Amino acid sequence: MDAAFADGIELALRWLHVIAAIAWIGSSFYFIHLDASLEKRPGLPTGVAGEAWQVHGGGFYRMRKYTIAPPELPEKLTWFKWEAYTTWLSGFALLVALYYAKPELYLIDPAVRPLEPWRAVVVGVSSILLGYLVYEILCRSPLGRDDRLLAIVGSALLLLFAFAMTRIFSGRGAVIQTGALLGTCMVASVAHVIIPNQRKAVAALLVGRTPDPELGRRAKQRSLHNNYLTLPVVFTMIAGHYPLVFDNRWNWLILALVLLIGFAVRHFFNERHAGRPSPWWSWGVAAAAAAAALGLARPPAAPTGAATASPPPAFAEIEAIVASRCAMCHAEHPVWPGLAAAPKGVRLDTPEAIRRWAPLIARQSVHSRAMPPGNLSGLEAEERARLARWLEAGAPGG
Ligand code: HEC
Structure with a gap:
């Protein structure tokens, strides 16, 4: 399947999923609340366990819960x-x-x-x-x-x-x-x-x-x-x-x-x-x-060690790490199969982009091992440590 088309399907599914879940959880919260707020008042018809008055959308709702069938039940019953x-x-x-x-x-x-x-x-x-x-x-x-x-x-x-x-x-x-x-x-x-x-x-x-x-x-x-x-x-x-x-x-x-x-x-x-x-x-x-x-959930100490004493790596080194470990996916046209565009819009294929995304690189690859996913591109511990030193030094450019 065309990767961009697959992305579109994924987005549509996510949209539907969130909307359906809101509707489900919303109605379930509503009924939990309604059930709990029903009150028994004198004069309620037989079979009515309780009643609640509510106001919404410019009108009043009189909700009654029948625990035995009312004398007449309309044709239309809404099921959730x-x-x-x-x-x-x-x-x-x-x-x-x-x-x-x-x-x-x-x-x-x-x-x-x-x-x-x-x-x-x-x-x-x-x-x-x-x-x-x-x-x-x-x-x-x-x-x-x-x-x-x-x-x-x-x-x-x-x-x-x-x-x-x-x-x-x-x-x-x-x-x-x-x-x-x-x-x-x-x-x-x-x-x-x-x-x-x-x-x-x-x-x-x-x-x-x-x-x-x-x-x-x-x-x-x-x-x-x-x-x-x-x-x-x-x-x-x-x-x-x-x-x-x-x-x-x-x-x-x-x-x-x-x-x-x-x-x-x-x-x-x-x-x-x-x-x-x-x-x-x-x-x-x-x-x-x-x-x-x-x-x-505190991030583990970034892999620095004695790093602070040594000078930060040259930007060219950082570029080389990112080019070989990240850019196959995080480029305008990723070469990784199945990716239509840089994931989450994070392009790491230019020096400006690498500097711009430095805080996210820290989060995904230094404070955690989330990126590369499953370490697919084999980012080495020593390379992570170099990324960490560069970030600690304030992510300087070349
Ligand atoms: C094999 C492909 C691949 C490689 C290699 C890869 N990434 Fe990713 N990256 C992804 C995918 C896929 C996502 C989107 C994850 C998601 O859907 O949440 C992503 C997301 C990200 C994000 C955004 C996360 C967010 O949710 O904000 C950052 C930042 C990132 N990657 C950084 C990196 C860095 C830095 C490297 C190299 C050290 C790297 N990635 C290597 C595939 C890759």
Whole structure:
């Protein structure tokens, strides 16, 4: 496929994915809040569990929740499911377009494990599938009857998964694989449990029967998981752009702390919106976890050593390093197959450009090993050290 066309497809998929995810998370936050704010008032019709008044868009909304079928139900019922399905479909397509179509760039790090590209893809897809199966079995097992225990065991297994991924793939690949597993579990819950159980419950209500409470319990359990996972899953989707997080030996631990932050913040809002006393301690937990994550995410000391004493390398040396290690991809017309233009618009093929992008070179190649991806062009430690000395000296030109 023409590389520029492939870039266009990737952009369109990303656009769709973000929009679908906003719609999904938005409606889910809305309903969590609505559910929590329903109030029981005298005079409500039978079957109405609560009512909430809301104001939006220049009018008032009177929202009522019926827990048994109202005497009349209109033909048109709105179901909320396509937001979730579209998010997964576009997300998976994006995962394929980026990570699985270009595994050398994004998924594989030969320093971690020199996987053949096709093997990396097979392991990537099957680990997500396997992870999801384990989740499904856990929820359906006797353990699934105890929400707290399930949360503890589930989080521990998730952490194990993230850790395993960091031993197989590049840091960036491990982060996205973990995010893809979370997203898959969340959407599969909507598709296989929440929506079908709601359908059965609605069918029962319509014929005047009481729905099987087990259907409701299972759907509610999955909704609860999705509610608590929303913030961490979004983090995993953006963390791949921050070498500070993914190119870090503690990346799996940072993910664990982010999981904790996400849980704590959701818990605060869940309780508050339900009108219960706000658990302000949640913010303490979130702040402590954030501080710990920031501590771990500190860049390792740049490879300088005794460098400061020696004079900075001549600019010509820097140009030579960049020309041989970066410019095959970061040029106006990259020679690396599959790249239509300099990635992220970062051209490193002129002296001016190299100086202009110096802070980004520091971030990607000195404070982290994010670039070259998987060290494809074989940037040597000694060359990184020379880049570091040049940057420390204020990135002087020739
Ligand atoms: C094999 C191709 C390849 C090589 C070699 C390579 N890069 Fe990159 N670079 C990429 C790709 C692909 C991206 C875009 C990553 C993404 O989508 O986030 C990128 C992104 C970047 C960015 C922008 C990151 C951001 O998100 O802001 C910088 C800066 C960068 N590279 C610097 C370098 C430097 C410095 C070198 C040489 C030491 C180098 N790259 C070598 C492929 C390469």
